[in-house]
Each structure stands twice: as structure tokens, then as C-alpha cells.
Amino acid sequence: MEHHGHHHPQAYSRNARGRLKRALAVTVIFLVAEFVGALYSNSLALLADSGHMLTDVAALSLSLAATWFSTRRTTPQKTFGFYRVEILAALMNGVFLILIALYIFYQAWGRLNNPPEIKAGWMLIVALVGLLANISSVYMLFGSRKESLNLRGAFFHVLSDAIGSLGAVIASLAILFGGYQIADPIISAIVGILILFSSWILIRDAVDILLEGTPAHVNIVSLQKQLNEIPGVGSVHDLHVWTLTSGVLAMSCHLVMSGESFNHGTVLAKVKTLAHEGFEINHTTVQIEDVNATEPILDSCDCNLGAWHSAR
Numbered sequence: 001m002e003h004h005g006h007h008h009p010q011a012y013s014r015n016a017r018g019r020l021k022r023a024l025a026v027t028v029i030f031l032v033a034e035f036v037g038a039l040y041s042n043s044l045a046l047l048a049d050s051g052h053m054l055t056d057v058a059a060l061s062l063s064l065a066a067t068w069f070s071t072r073r074t075t076p077q078k079t080f081g082f083y084r085v086e087i088l089a090a091l092m093n094g095v096f097l098i099l100i101a102l103y104i105f106y107q108a109w110g111r112l113n114n115p116p117e118i119k120a121g122w123m124l125i126v127a128l129v130g131l132l133a134n135i136s137s138v139y140m141l142f143g144s145r146k147e148s149l150n151l152r153g154a155f156f157h158v159l160s161d162a163i164g165s166l167g168a169v170i171a172s173l174a175i176l177f178g179g180y181q182i183a184d185p186i187i188s189a190i191v192g193i194l195i196l197f198s199s200w201i202l203i204r205d206a207v208d209i210l211l212e213g214t215p216a217h218v219n220i221v222s223l224q225k226q227l228n229e230i231p232g233v234g235s236v237h238d239l240h241v242w243t244l245t246s247g248v249l250a251m252s253c254h255l256v257m258s259g260e261s262f263n264h265g266t267v268l269a270k271v272k273t274l275a276h277e278g279f280e281i282n283h284t285t286v287q288i289e290d291v292n293a294t295e296p297i298l299d300s301c302d303c304n305l306g307a308w309h310s311a312r
Contacts, residue, residue, distance in 0.1 A: 003300065017064065019140040020060060020063055023121055026133050026137050026140075026162075027053055027177050029058060029133075030053065030129070031054060031056075033126065034053060035050040036049040037122060043168065046130075047075040047107070056157045056158060056161055059092075060158075062093065065118060082191070083245035084209075084244070087210060089306050090152070091202075093202060095155035097275075098196065098199045101193075101195040104191065107188070109185075115182050115184070120173075121172075124173065127165055127169040127171075128169060130165040130294040131162065134162035138158050153202050156202055159198070160198050164191045167188065168187070202210075208243075212242035215241065215242075217279075220241060223274075223275075224240070227274065230271065231270075232267045233257065233268075234257055236253055236255055239251070239252075240252050249279070249286070251283070251285070252287075253287070257288060257289065
């Protein structure tokens, strides 16, 4: 059995955690201000946005907790550690987004039939301040959004919040200068649709990882063909590629040797290089079988999560 430890791309940077904390602080402060402003101005757009910000507080807190869980050491009971916690956090964030969108639709439908009187001036002031706060949070998380699905979920939350604040600004202007009270529920419904779109992307990606689907950028047919072309390899079967967590891909396969004399270590090294450089696969588990043998003669695993934790 051959082992190697790698630097793990899922190790959250301190900078990413710091951005999450700052975005959370900004969101909590403005949540209180926007909720009070929504009640005073009687604006559904503001109330919907403050409700969404409440889920943002929960989502950002969940994302922050997931970054901590994902760095915990592996245990005999959890040999892959807690990497999937961040996927569960992303999935829960997506569900939160759907629930808030449904609430917005419900409230908007009632107000379309009976638009209430809205204090548009106060609504505009609160919405503008909210937009600035949300833009600052979007800026904080923009650089970290590609680190993991979890951080992308947090980014989607604050981005959809910024869209909600922008919608509230537009609705308040329509009421102030045109007297269109109906603009409040209409804009709110549009924001709800945008929130549903972002939540669908998040849930789709999370579920795909939980079902261990083949990553979108990996052409499994091409990978199998290239493995077959490695000198000494006669055939490949039981080839699987899946995602452990965001940015961490794993592969397992059986290689049947061609019957010629080849060094197994050399073959394994070429498989590892092909998987890593050609398909961004971080961990490979390969079982080598002799063409004339009835049992596998060598197992090789290029996957040592404990070594990575020790090296950190």
C-alpha cells in the first residue's frame, strides 16, 4: 500500500473565515435596522428583505461553523473527516432561500389584491442603506466564493439580499414619483424569483455531490481511454470519480495489466499524474490485477487524509 499526503484545497484560509465574520457582523447590524424600518414604513419589500437577511444570519453562521468542522481531524469512525458538513450547510442554505422566496410570494399575492399605504420616503432611506450594507458584504465574500460550495452558498445569500435591497429602492422610487403602490408587491415577487434561481443552483450542486455524481468537468469516457493508453495497462474497469467536498475529487479503478513486464510503481505514478494534471483529481485508489491472475496482486492507495491533517 503506497501513501502520499497532499495539501488539501479545501483548507479554508483565515482570510475567508475573516470575511465571513465581517459579513455576518454587517448583516446582523442591518437586519435590526431594516426590520424596524419595514414595520414603520409598512413596506413588504423591506420586510421581505429583512426576512431574507434573517436567513442570511443563520446561513452565514452555518457557513462559519462548517468551515470549522471541515478542518477537524479524521477519526476511526469518520475516516474522511467532516468534509461533507460544508455540503450539508450549502444544502440547508438553499432550502432557507426557497422558504423565504415562498413567503415573499405569499405576501405579494395578498398585497396585489389590496395594496396598503406605504411610507415611501422612509422605505427609500432604509433600502439605500441596506443596499450599501449588502454591497459591502458581497464585496467581502466575492474573493472567497470559489473556495467551496459552502462559501458560494453564503455569497449567493448576500448577493440575493443586495438584489432585494435594489428592488426595494426601485419600488420606493416608483411609489414616490408615480404613486404606484402596487410596485412594492410586484418588485418583491421578482426578487423572490431571483432568489429561487440562486437556491436551485445551490441545491442542485449540493445534491449532485451527496449522490456522488461524476464532476461536470470530468469526461469519464476520455479518462478511461487515457488510462487504457498507459503502457502496461491492458484494460480498465470499475472506474469511479466523485466529489468528496468542494474542490476535492476522488477516483478509484481496477487496472488489468497487459501481461508484459512493467513496473507496477511506474504504472501507478503515471495514473496519479494523469488523474491530477489532466482531471484535477486529488486522491486516487488503484487496484492492479495481473491478466493471468484470478486475484488482484497489488492494491495502491494515493489517499492519506490523516497525513494531510498532521502536516497542517
